Amino acid sequence: MDFRFTPEQEALQKEFEGFCKEEATRAPEGWIGGLSAEETDEGWAYHQSVVKKVAAKGWLSLPWPKEYGGHGHGPVEQLIFNEVTAYYRVPALPFHFMTVAAGIMVYGSEEQKKEWLPKIARAEINWAEGLSEPNAGSDLASLNTTAVEDGDDYVINGQKVWTSGAHRSDHIFILARTGTRESRHKGLTFFINEIGPGIEFRPLIFMNRSHFYNETFIEDFRVPKRNIVGKVNQGWYVMMAGRNFARANISFAAAGKRDLEDLIEYCKQTQSGGQVMAKDPLIRQKLAEFSIDFEAALKFAYYLSWLQSKGQDIAAEAAACGYFSSELNLRLANTAMEIMGLYGTIKRESKWAPLYGKFQDLCQWGSGFTIAGGTTEIRKNVIAWIGLKLPRG
Amino acid sequence: MNFDFTEEQEILRKMARDFLTKEFPKTLVREMEEDTTGFRPDIWKKMAELGWMGLIIPEEYGGSSGSFLDLMVLLEEIGQGCLVSPFFSTVICTSVLLDIANEEQKKEFLPRIASGEKIFALALTEPSASYDASGIETTATQKNDGYQINGVKLFVNDAQVADYFICVTKTNLSSTPEEGITIFLVDANTEGIKVIPLPTIADDKQNEVVFEDVIVPKGNMLGRLNGEWQAVERLLNFASTAKCAEMIGGADWTVESCVAYAKERVQFGKPIGSFGIIQHYLAEMWADISHTKRLVYHAGWLLEQGLPCAKEAAMAKARMSDVYKRCTRMGVQIFGGIGTTREHDMGLYYRRARQALPLFGSPDLCREKIAKELGL
Numbered sequence: 001m002d003f004r005f006t007p008e009q010e011a012l013q014k015e016f017e018g019f020c021k022e023e024a025t026r027a028p029e030g031w032i033g034g035l036s037a038e039e040t041d042e043g044w045a046y047h048q049s050v051v052k053k054v055a056a057k058g059w060l061s062l063p064w065p066k067e068y069g070g071h072g073h074g075p076v077e078q079l080i081f082n083e084v085t086a087y088y089r090v091p092a093l094p095f096h097f098m099t100v101a102a103g104i105m106v107y108g109s110e111e112q113k114k115e116w117l118p119k120i121a122r123a124e125i126n127w128a129e130g131l132s133e134p135n136a137g138s139d140l141a142s143l144n145t146t147a148v149e150d151g152d153d154y155v156i157n158g159q160k161v162w163t164s165g166a167h168r169s170d171h172i173f174i175l176a177r178t179g180t181r182e183s184r185h186k187g188l189t190f191f192i193n194e195i196g197p198g199i200e201f202r203p204l205i206f207m208n209r210s211h212f213y214n215e216t217f218i219e220d221f222r223v224p225k226r227n228i229v230g231k232v233n234q235g236w237y238v239m240m241a242g243r244n245f246a247r248a249n250i251s252f253a254a255a256g257k258r259d260l261e262d263l264i265e266y267c268k269q270t271q272s273g274g275q276v277m278a279k280d281p282l283i284r285q286k287l288a289e290f291s292i293d294f295e296a297a298l299k300f301a302y303y304l305s306w307l308q309s310k311g312q313d314i315a316a317e318a319a320a321c322g323y324f325s326s327e328l329n330l331r332l333a334n335t336a337m338e339i340m341g342l343y344g345t346i347k348r349e350s351k352w353a354p355l356y357g358k359f360q361d362l363c364q365w366g367s368g369f370t371i372a373g374g375t376t377e378i379r380k381n382v383i384a385w386i387g388l389k390l391p392r393g
Numbered sequence: 394m395n396f397d398f399t400e401e402q403e404i405l406r407k408m409a410r411d412f413l414t415k416e417f418p419k420t421l422v423r424e425m426e427e428d429t430t431g432f433r434p435d436i437w438k439k440m441a442e443l444g445w446m447g448l449i450i451p452e453e454y455g456g457s458s459g460s461f462l463d464l465m466v467l468l469e470e471i472g473q474g475c476l477v478s479p480f481f482s483t484v485i486c487t488s489v490l491l492d493i494a495n496e497e498q499k500k501e502f503l504p505r506i507a508s509g510e511k512i513f514a515l516a517l518t519e520p521s522a523s524y525d526a527s528g529i530e531t532t533a534t535q536k537n538d539g540y541q542i543n544g545v546k547l548f549v550n551d552a553q554v555a556d557y558f559i560c561v562t563k564t565n566l567s568s569t570p571e572e573g574i575t576i577f578l579v580d581a582n583t584e585g586i587k588v589i590p591l592p593t594i595a596d597d598k599q600n601e602v603v604f605e606d607v608i609v610p611k612g613n614m615l616g617r618l619n620g621e622w623q624a625v626e627r628l629l630n631f632a633s634t635a636k637c638a639e640m641i642g643g644a645d646w647t648v649e650s651c652v653a654y655a656k657e658r659v660q661f662g663k664p665i666g667s668f669g670i671i672q673h674y675l676a677e678m679w680a681d682i683s684h685t686k687r688l689v690y691h692a693g694w695l696l697e698q699g700l701p702c703a704k705e706a707a708m709a710k711a712r713m714s715d716v717y718k719r720c721t722r723m724g725v726q727i728f729g730g731i732g733t734t735r736e737h738d739m740g741l742y743y744r745r746a747r748q749a750l751p752l753f754g755s756p757d758l759c760r761e762k763i764a765k766e767l768g769l
Contacts, residue, residue, distance in 0.1 A: 002394060284760070317683065380677065
C-alpha cells in the first residue's frame with residue numbers, strides 16, 4: 001500500500017493548482033461554483049473563458065487515448081484535475097462533454113471520431129442533455145421519446161426534462177426509442193446533433209429561482225443517420241460508456257471540503273452567546289465530524305480511481321461514492337445553516353448574508369444532487385444488487 | 394498510489410483465517426469468554442510458532458521484521474475471528490519496547506515475546522478513565538536503587554495472565570502532567586501487585602490492578618525520567634489504529650454474514666434480502682465500511698512510514714468506532730430475534746463494538762483532537 005502520488009502526478013497537481021488559484025481570482029463576486037455557471041450571464045461568461053483556457057492546455061482530454069488527441073493519462077490523473085478544480089471552484093469543464101466524447105471514443109465510427117472529438121476537446125461545443133423524461137426518471141430505460149427512420153434521417157418526437165443548461169447550448173444528445181416499448185434499454189439509440197427546428201426549451205426553475213434546468217419539447221426533429229453514435233438500439237451502452245469513464249466522483253467531496261473550510265473560518269470569526277462559535281463544544285464536534293467524513297470521501301474516490309486504473313468494474317463502489325458524497329454535502333449545507341441560526345437563512349442579495357448566503361443556496365442545490373444522475377435509493381440498489389448480489393425483489 | 398495489500402500480506406491473511414477457523418471456533422470463543430483466564434497456552438504456543446508475536450519485532454531480536462500494515466492484516470483476521478487472547482495487549486506493549494527501550498532491554502525482552510514465552514499487558518488508564526496525562530495519578534518515587542510504585546490502574550487488559558506490565562506513572566508532582574510521565578516495565582509477580590477482574594460488556598478480560606509499594610529496579614525504566622508522555626501518545630496512535638484493524642474485521646464479518654443470512658432467510662414467501670429496506674440497510678453498511686477503511690489504512694500507512702499521524706489516527710478511530718457500532722446494531726436488527734441471543738454469533742460482535750469504541754480514545758475525544766488540529 002502506498003498513498004503517495006508519483007512525482008509526475010505531483011507535478012501535474014501543482015500545475016493544476018497554479019492555474020486554478022489564478023483563475024479563481026477572476027470569479028464574479030460571491031461565486032459559489034458548480035451549477036452557478038449556468039445561472040447568470042456573468043457566470044456563464046466566466047465559465048466559458050476558463051473552459052477555453054483549459055481546452056487550450058489540452059486538459060479536457062487528459063485521459064483520452066493519444067490517437068484521439070488525448071494525453072493517455074489514467075483515472076488518477078483525471079481525478080487530481082477534478083479535485084483541484086472543484087476545490088478552487090473553477091468551472092473548468094464543459095457540461096456533459098465527457099458523456100458524448102466517451103460514447104464516440106468507444107462506439108463511434110472513425111469518421112465521427114475525426115469530426116467530433118477535436119471540436120469537443122477544443123470546447124467548441126456546449127451540449128444539452130436529452131436523457132430523462134417526465135415519466136422516465138430513475139427508470140430511464142422506460143423512456144418514450146421515439147425516433148423513426150425516414151430516408152437518410154431519423155425523425156424524433158417526445159419530451160425530455162431536466163435538460164441542464166439547454167439555454168446555453170448549441171448541440172444536444174438524445175436517447176430515443178427505436179425499438180419496441182418492451183425492448184426497454186435494448187431498444188434505445190443515441191443521437192447527437194446541432195440544436196435546430198423542432199426543439200423547444202422551456203425553463204424549469206429550480207426552488208432557489210435559478211434557471212439551470214429546462215423542459216425540452218421535441219417535435220419532428222430530424223437527425224441525419226450519420227449522427228447516430230454506435231448502432232441503432234445500442235444507445236444505452238453508448239450512454240454508459242460516458243458514465244464508466246468518470247465513475248469516481250470527487251467533485252462533491254472536494255467542493256464540500258472547501259465549503260467546510262469556509263464554515264470553519266466563519267465559526268472562528270463569529271460571536272454567538274458571548275463567545276466565539278469555535279469554542280462551542282457542540283459546534284467543534286460537528287465540524288470535526290464533517291472533516292473526517294470529507295477525508296473519507298476524498299480517499300474513497302482515489303481508491304476508486306485506483307481500482308479503475310487496474311481495469312476493475314466499480315459499479316457498486318461508484319454508487320457508494322456518489323451517494324455518500326452527495327448526502328454529505330447536503331448534510332453539511334443543512335448543518336451550516338443550523339450553526340448560523342437566523343443568519344443562515346439570508347440570501348446573497350442582502351448585506352447581512354454571511355458568506356454570500358452560500359449555505360442556504362447549497363442547501364437547495366444539494367437536494368438535487370442526491371437525485372440527479374442516480375438517486376440515493378437507486379445507488380443503494382446498485383450496491384445491493386451488483387455489489388452484494390442480493391436478489392431483486 | 395497503490396491501495397492493494399501485497400501478495401505476502403494476502404498469504405498472511407489466508408493463513409490467519411485458516412488457523413483461527415480451525416483452532417478457534419466460535420464455541421471456543423464463548424468458552425473463553427466464560428473462562429477466568431481467557432487463555433489457552435497451547436494455542437498461544439502455536440501462534441508464536443506462526444510468528445505472530447514476533448511479527449513486528451526486528452529479525453535481530455527474534456522476530457520477522459514485519460510492517461504495521463502486516464500487523465493490520467493479522468488484526469483484521471483476529472477481529473473477524475473474535476480471538477480471545479493476550480495478543481493485542483502484548484503487541485501494543487511490544488510497540489513501546491521498540492519505541493523507547495534501550496538495547497539491553499530489547500535484547501532481554503523482545504526475543505522472549507517473539508517466542509511466546511512472555512505475555513505483556515498495558516497498565517495505562519486509571520479510575521479517571523482518561524487518556525490525558527492529567528489522568529495519570531499512579532506515582533513512582535525513587536527509593537534506594539529503584540522506584541516505588543503506588544496507585545490503581547483500571548482497564549488493564551489481560552493482566553490476569555501477564556508476566557510483565559508496561560506501567561505509566563507520574564514521577565514529577567510539581568511539573569505539568571505531560572512533563573512528569575515515566576514508563577516502567579514491571580514484573581507482574583512483584584510483591585504488592587493485586588489483580589482484580591473487571592467484568593465488561595465484551596468479556597475481554599479487563600482488570601483493575603492495584604500497585605501498593607511495588608518496588609521496581611532502576612534498570613526497568615523505559616526511556617527517560619519524566620520525558621515519555623510523547624511515547625504514550627505514539628502508543629495511543631499505534632494502539633487505536635491497531636484496534637481499528639480489529640474493528641474492520643468485525644465489521645466485514647457483520648456485513649458478509651448479514652448478506653448471506655438475508656439471502657436464505659425467507660419471510661412472506663421471499664428471502665428478506667429481496668426487500669428494499671433490508672437491501673438499503675446492507676448497502677449503507679457496506680458503503681460506510683468501504684469509505685472508512687481508507688481512513689484506517691491511511692493512518693496505518695503513515696504509521697508504517699514513520700510519518701506524523703495524530704490527526705489521521707484520530708479520524709480513523711472516530712469514524713471506525715461509529716461505523717462498527719452502527720453496523721453491529723443493524724446486524725442484530727437484520728438477524729432479528731435470534732441475533733439477540735447469547736448463542737448467536739452476532740452478539741459477540743455487537744458487544745465487542747461497544748468495548749472498542751471508548752478504548753484508546755472515544756469518537757468524541759478524537760473529534761475534539763481534530764477540532765484542535767483545525768485551529769478551532
